[in-house]
Amino acid sequence: MVFTGLTQQSVIGLITRSSSKYRVNIIVDRCKECGICISVCPTKVLERSNILNKYGYHPPEPVNIDKCIGCKLCEYNCPDFAVFIEKVG
Amino acid sequence: MAITYTHPLDKHLRLERIPTLYCPGCGLGIGLGAMLRALDKRISEGVIDPRKVFWVGGIGCTARMVFYVNYDAAHVIHGRSIPFAIGAVLANPELKAIVVGGDGDIAGIGGNHLVHAARRNIDMIVVMFTNFVYAMTGGQVAPTTPRKVKTTTTPYGNPEYPMNAVKLVGSLNANYVARASVTTPHYIEQFFYKALGMSGFRFIEVVSTCPEVYGRHIGLRDPVEMYNELKKRVKYKHKPSLEEAEIDWEKGIVIGEFIERNNPSFIEILRGGQA
Numbered sequence: 001m002v003f004t005g006l007t008q009q010s011v012i013g014l015i016t017r018s019s020s021k022y023r024v025n026i027i028v029d030r031c032k033e034c035g036i037c038i039s040v041c042p043t044k045v046l047e048r049s050n051i052l053n054k055y056g057y058h059p060p061e062p063v064n065i066d067k068c069i070g071c072k073l074c075e076y077n078c079p080d081f082a083v084f085i086e087k088v089g
Numbered sequence: 090m091a092i093t094y095t096h097p098l099d100k101h102l103r104l105e106r107i108p109t110l111y112c113p114g115c116g117l118g119i120g121l122g123a124m125l126r127a128l129d130k131r132i133s134e135g136v137i138d139p140r141k142v143f144w145v146g147g148i149g150c151t152a153r154m155v156f157y158v159n160y161d162a163a164h165v166i167h168g169r170s171i172p173f174a175i176g177a178v179l180a181n182p183e184l185k186a187i188v189v190g191g192d193g194d195i196a197g198i199g200g201n202h203l204v205h206a207a208r209r210n211i212d213m214i215v216v217m218f219t220n221f222v223y224a225m226t227g228g229q230v231a232p233t234t235p236r237k238v239k240t241t242t243t244p245y246g247n248p249e250y251p252m253n254a255v256k257l258v259g260s261l262n263a264n265y266v267a268r269a270s271v272t273t274p275h276y277i278e279q280f281f282y283k284a285l286g287m288s289g290f291r292f293i294e295v296v297s298t299c300p301e302v303y304g305r306h307i308g309l310r311d312p313v314e315m316y317n318e319l320k321k322r323v324k325y326k327h328k329p330s331l332e333e334a335e336i337d338w339e340k341g342i343v344i345g346e347f348i349e350r351n352n353p354s355f356i357e358i359l360r361g362g363q364a
């Protein structure tokens with residue numbers, strides 16, 4: 001699913017998936033495809049997607065969202081402020 | 090279910106300048122994120138007034154961070170971020186100065202300023218990102234480059250011994266000296282949070298990854314590979330001594346809080362505290 005939403009500044013594309021506990025969000029056009037989030041995730045939630053962002057990079061996709069434990073390692077290790085985790089419910 | 094469209098750190102960033110100019114997988118963004126989370130906490134606790142926060146950077150990839158933060162900031166001459174910050178805090182002691190710079194900016198060309206600001210315990214936080222080269226200019230040898238590494242200015246291997254900035258600053262009168270790594274963003278956050286609540290000279294060295302330039306020199310061009318190789322070498326110690334402050338690609342990199350003092354800061358002394 002790719003949503004388009006309004007931030008204070010601009011329109012952003014978001015890849016977002018939720019489990020019953022956590023939502024993983026990826027800001028499409030901020031990603032530089034470094035792969036660090038995919039590598040640090042302890043439960044292998046993330047995979048490189050086929051989506052091409054406006055700079056030509058493939059952002060990750062939370063394919064195994066049900067395995068997310070909400071540790072935020074992906075959020076804290078993304079060098080480009082492109083991932084954020086929310087608690088659901 | 091409402092969906093949030095903003096990253097929790099967006100309010101601290103100049104979003105019109107994001108994405109940064111940093112190369113994919115550069116560790117600098119991880120460090121900046123950790124610092125902003127700590128700052129966010131201190132602001133919400135009421136300990137720091139965001140209008141008094143003031144960032145200073147010299148020249149280099151690291152120093153460029155000041156372009157990206159949604160605070161008052163100055164981008165000054167290479168190596169001169171510390172003296173610029175000294176002038177600012179002496180003119181307006183209410184300011185909370187945060188100096189960011191690379192190992193070249195802070196410990197190389199700016200090394201003398203680092204020494205004397207620490208000796209005088211001047212009120213500021215200096216966060217030095219060590220990526221082992223002059224990255225922005227293409228990978229020349231830096232004072233932190235390990236021996237034998239081939240850089241653009243040491244094509245036969247670096248003949249010099251690297252400096253240990255934690256030992257140097259720790260031997261002076263700094264109130265806080267710590268080291269973390271971009272592979273441990275929680276420690277960057279924790280140490281910067283601590284530093285934000287203190288006075289005097291506070292120094293944090295953050296060992297960072299530069300896959301684009303340093304990675305190319307040492308055969309770790311892939312950001313994930315470089316991150317993992319750095320991570321393997323980093324060892325956290327609880328309150329280690331300065332003697333334990335090893336930073337050696339072969340023997341390991343010790344991180345932790347080396348020095349925590351409550352000595353009167355330069356401004357406190359000027360205001361009539363004990364000399």
Ligand SMILES: Cc1ncc(C[n+]2csc(CCOP(=O)(O)OP(=O)(O)O)c2C)c(N)n1
Nearest residue numbers: 148149150151167191192193194223224225
């Ligand atoms: C006075 C002066 N000398 C040299 C330069 C060229 N220069 C620009 S950035 C840089 C080094 C940057 O290295 P570092 O401070 O380690 O930061 P990094 O890019 O690695 O983060 C140099 C030498 C300059 N801009 N000004």
Ligand code: SF4
Nearest residue numbers: 041068069071072074
């Ligand atoms: S929060 Fe943790 S478990 Fe969930 S995707 Fe991120 S790294 Fe993986």
Ligand code: SF4
Nearest residue numbers: 031032034035037078
């Ligand atoms: S860590 Fe950030 S920039 Fe790197 S691949 Fe993941 S989302 Fe993209």
Ligand code: SF4
Nearest residue numbers: 111112115150224299
């Ligand atoms: S040259 Fe190195 S330090 Fe500079 S942005 Fe690229 S990876 Fe980061």
